[in-house]
Amino acid sequence: MIGTLCGLPTLAHQAIIIRMFPHEGCAVTIIRDDQLDIISYNPQQTARLGMRLGALLEVGDVICLSGDMGAGKTMFASGVGKGWGAEPPLTSPTYNLVHVHRRKKDTVKLFHLDCYRLSDVLEAETIGLDDILNGATISIFEWPEHIKEALPTERLWIDIRIVETTRRSIVLEGAGKRYQTLIGLFRAAALGSKDKSLKP
Ligand SMILES: Nc1ncnc2c1ncn2[C@@H]1O[C@H](COP(=O)(O)OP(=O)(O)OP(=O)(O)O)[C@@H](O)[C@H]1O
Ligand SMILES: [Mg+2]
Numbered sequence: 001m002i003g004t005l006c007g008l009p010t011l012a013h014q015a016i017i018i019r020m021f022p023h024e025g026c027a028v029t030i031i032r033d034d035q036l037d038i039i040s041y042n043p044q045q046t047a048r049l050g051m052r053l054g055a056l057l058e059v060g061d062v063i064c065l066s067g068d069m070g071a072g073k074t075m076f077a078s079g080v081g082k083g084w085g086a087e088p089p090l091t092s093p094t095y096n097l098v099h100v101h102r103r104k105k106d107t108v109k110l111f112h113l114d115c116y117r118l119s120d121v122l123e124a125e126t127i128g129l130d131d132i133l134n135g136a137t138i139s140i141f142e143w144p145e146h147i148k149e150a151l152p153t154e155r156l157w158i159d160i161r162i163v164e165t166t167r168r169s170i171v172l173e174g175a176g177k178r179y180q181t182l183i184g185l186f187r188a189a190a191l192g193s194k195d196k197s198l199k200p
Contacts, residue, residue: 026038026039026040026041026045026049027039028187028190028191033180033183033184034173034174034175034179034180034183035171035172035173035174035183036171036172036183036186036187037169037170037171037172038169038170038171038172039163039167039168039169039170040072040167040168040170041166041167042166043072043075043166046072046075046076046079046160046168046170047075047076047078047079047082048079049076049079049170049190050075050076050077050078050079050080050081050082050083051079051080051082051083052079052083052186052189052190053079053080053083053182053186054079054080054081054082054083054084054085054086055083055084055189056083056182056185056186056189057080057083057084057138057182058138058178059108059136059137059138060137060138060178061138061139061156061178061182062133062138062139062141062151062152062154062155062156063077063080063138063139063140063141063155063156063158064141064144064151064155064156064157064158065077065140065141065142065144065158065160066143066144066145066157066158066159066160067159067160067161067162068161068162070162071160071161071162071168072160072168072170073142073143073160074090074091074092074142076158076160076170077090077112077140077142078090078091080140081101081110081112084103084110084138085103085104085105086101086102086103086110087101087102087103087104088101090112090140092114093112093113093114093142094114094116097113097114097115097117097118097127098111098112098113098127098128098132099111099112099113100112107136108136108137108138109135109136109137109138110137110138110139110140111132111137111138111139111140112139112140112142113127113132113139113140113141113142114142114143115141115142115143115144115146115147116142116143116146118143118146118147119146120146120147120149121147121149121150123147124147124150125150129147129150133151133152144157153175153176154175154176154177154178154179155175155176155179156172156173156174156175156179156182156183157172157173157174157175158170158171158172158173159171159173172186
């Protein structure tokens with residue numbers, strides 16, 4: 001819907017709202033329903049945001065963590081694992097390429113993959129990508145851009161960028177209905193929750 005503000009055209013659905021996540025201490029820019037733009041000021045905040053997301057994950061969810069070396073993909077993923085209840089805790093899968101985790105309350109598996117050393121879709125097959133994506137699983141990909149063509153088109157794409165020494169830009173974008181819903185749930189959890197149990 002197009003309205004006017006002081007004579008200037010405004011697009012209500014693209015309203016840019018900048019506010020703080022009260023419980024996380026991060027700045028967030030809300031641009032669209034399917035996108036969230038957050039600034040994290042330290043590693044702990046990044047992990048805590050991951051924990052918020054991890055607590056919301058369901059079977060079949062695909063999370064792509066893109067960004068430069070040392071941006072904080074594993075830091076965020078470790079938070080996701082903690083929020084989900086993963087055992088053992090998530091660490092970098094750089095050497096093994098794939099780590100599998102479970103949790104006490106069900107039989108769902110969480111796969112954490114590092115695709116840095118994979119260069120194409122054929123190589124993605126060597127790590128059993130089909131089985132990973134089609135089982136009762138949740139999957140988290142670091143360096144997903146390396147096997148982008150092999151990944152489902154519906155996914156939560158999270159881009160982490162280094163802004164300064166300890167400042168990171170974290171942009172979440174949901175493709176598909178499930179991930180738009182997930183972004184809404186995540187926004188509500190991070191903006192509104194009084195649950196302090198997720199503190200690392
Ligand atoms: N706000 C922040 N969020 C996340 N990490 C941060 C932040 N500020 C500093 N850091 C530091 O940046 C590093 C991020 O490392 P991490 O292993 O998570 O990166 P990565 O993106 O997984 O790298 P790689 O591509 O090598 O796997 C850590 O040393 C962490 O302490
Ligand atoms: Mg990493």
